[in-house]
Amino acid sequence: MVIVGITGGIGSGKTTIAKYMSTFGIPLYIADEEAKALMNRSKVIKRKLIQLFGEEAYKNEELNRPYLAKKIFTDKSLLSQMNAIVHPKVASHFKRWLKKQNAPYVLKEAAIIFENNLQDNYDYIITVIADEELRRKRIMSRDNTNKEKIDAIIKNQWVDAKKIQLSDFVITNNDLEKAKEEAIKIHKQLLKITSK
Template identity: 30%
Template sequence: MTVIGLTGGIASGKSTVAQLLQGQGFVIVDADIAARQAVAPGSEGLRQVAAAFGPDAVLNGEMNRAYIGQQIFHDEDKRHKLNSIIHPIVRTIMEEEKEAALSEGQDVIMDIPLLYENKLEETVDTVWVVYIPEKLQLERLMKRNQLSEESARARITSQISIEEKRKRADIVIDNSGTLEDLKINVDTVVKEYYKSH
């Protein structure tokens, strides 16, 4: 059984690729879902975030994502502080899900947006990167999140560049075309994968 790390840049279409791969029978262990569980209402993670970021960090019993987002996007120290709380909890949740799937003989996709940023490539057998050119990434992010170009660029530059991720990848899944093109590209990658395993 193989553990595949799936990553890409913000707005590259990684979640869509994960859904397509799930449809092909892979078990998806999603870092974003684990991150939400890590700060779920009443959790130890949420208590730690509130202690670190103050009362505005919690709104109606949940983490105030807008407030936290504003705090961390332009402040490296605060981003590290948040990550040091959430990442260990997320790793534990994901590790448990991965081991459960492997014990049932299933191939696992670890869907990790910041795989390279958090130096997690050693924790997987192979890395698949969802790729779109940076210009398209900027357009899609502005449209998807209703952001100004400046805000979108700040989010993109807070990650390792998509070109760098593409260079480091074992497999590149191109998502610069239509959804139909993407489905064909994913099918091709999966066929190749099963041929070699």
């Protein structure tokens, strides 16, 4: 099974593009959504996160996301430790999911493929890019957050130029209709590649 990673900085619109590509009948795995679900579902993850962050990590049996966000925002080592707990579980969940798929290729949407040096887990990588100011506007309207938090997240991610060098395909998403046209072209190329 050919695994195509789709990545991009926060606010680039990678999830929008990934969901659009899934309308072509391509199975889509959104790593961030699965991670959130596993953090609520998995007893092992729950126990480890409570050990790491304290009882406040969960509120009414649900992950206390604002509390965790505040903690990891000020402490990079906590973020690394949390990722070390969650990422391996997401990876094994993805492997199980992959076995059930039957398509020319699958899409796995993940924000920090390159930052975590995971590019070798993919056959091809699509990077979605957009102007930084536009990305900020999108995040502010979507997440109701402030510029300081957005800049901190952007600073933790690689710059687009660095990602582009390691990517097989790039979609510029300053205009959604044009980005969708690029996505169709890439889908057709991937179908050609996978039918050989």
